[in-house]
Amino acid sequence: DTAVSQTPKYLVTQMGNDKSIKCEQNLGHDTMYWYKQDSKKFLKIMFSYNNKELIINETVPNRFSPKSPDKAHLNLHINSLELGDSAVYFCASRFGYSAEKLFFGSGTQLSVL
Amino acid sequence: GESVGLHLPTLSVQEGDNSIINCAYSNSASDYFIWYKQESGKGPQFIIDIRSNMDKRQGQRVTVLLNKTVKHLSLQIAATQPGDSAVYFCAVITGTASKLTFGTGTRLQVTL
Numbered sequence: 001d002t003a004v005s006q007t008p009k010y011l012v013t014q015m016g017n018d019k020s021i022k023c024e025q026n027l028g029h030d031t032m033y034w035y036k037q038d039s040k041k042f043l044k045i046m047f048s049y050n051n052k053e054l055i056i057n058e059t060v061p062n063r064f065s066p067k068s069p070d071k072a073h074l075n076l077h078i079n080s081l082e083l084g085d086s087a088v089y090f091c092a093s094r095f096g097y098s099a100e101k102l103f104f105g106s107g108t109q110l111s112v113l
Numbered sequence: 114g115e116s117v118g119l120h121l122p123t124l125s126v127q128e129g130d131n132s133i134i135n136c137a138y139s140n141s142a143s144d145y146f147i148w149y150k151q152e153s154g155k156g157p158q159f160i161i162d163i164r165s166n167m168d169k170r171q172g173q174r175v176t177v178l179l180n181k182t183v184k185h186l187s188l189q190i191a192a193t194q195p196g197d198s199a200v201y202f203c204a205v206i207t208g209t210a211s212k213l214t215f216g217t218g219t220r221l222q223v224t225l
Contacts, residue, residue: 040217041217041218041220043157044215048212056212090157
């Protein structure tokens, strides 16, 4: 009954590969996010979707492409992985645009070798 | 852009003492503030929030104080326990933007 679930939890891959991280929420939220957390624990927003529409797109390399097949899912595809992509990626969700708290998944630790 | 929480990376407190974690924000139009707790290997978990029309809010063992004059908020944890050891983040939302901006985080270490 996990509210926001991400898969996989760990992802180890070689430079240059393409990989995807999946996220699903069962909270009935319509806004979902991807955040990146670096080794110093800094959390930076990458993307946000509301009802399958992209509403936030921060300065992220275009090798990163989010896809939202429906409002309960937001996947992140990364092309041509680089060493600097190594980080923990968190999915989050909430209801609407209003000032309300986000609910986070448990993270995907990506290691690019 | 928004800058939030630029100091206090580590705080060490004894079990049973009170903890105070501070956060500074830069945008005076910020109107919603949240504290998150992140334990090792987990995602951030909501602790408590406060809106800009309030200056204090209390939860179970936690209190958030907001000082809009100096753009500062704090998280107070009463009778700190070993289970409180984690990284704590403040986060802000400004205006109608749906973007939640996080501070740099403070690691709380509880010693026995």
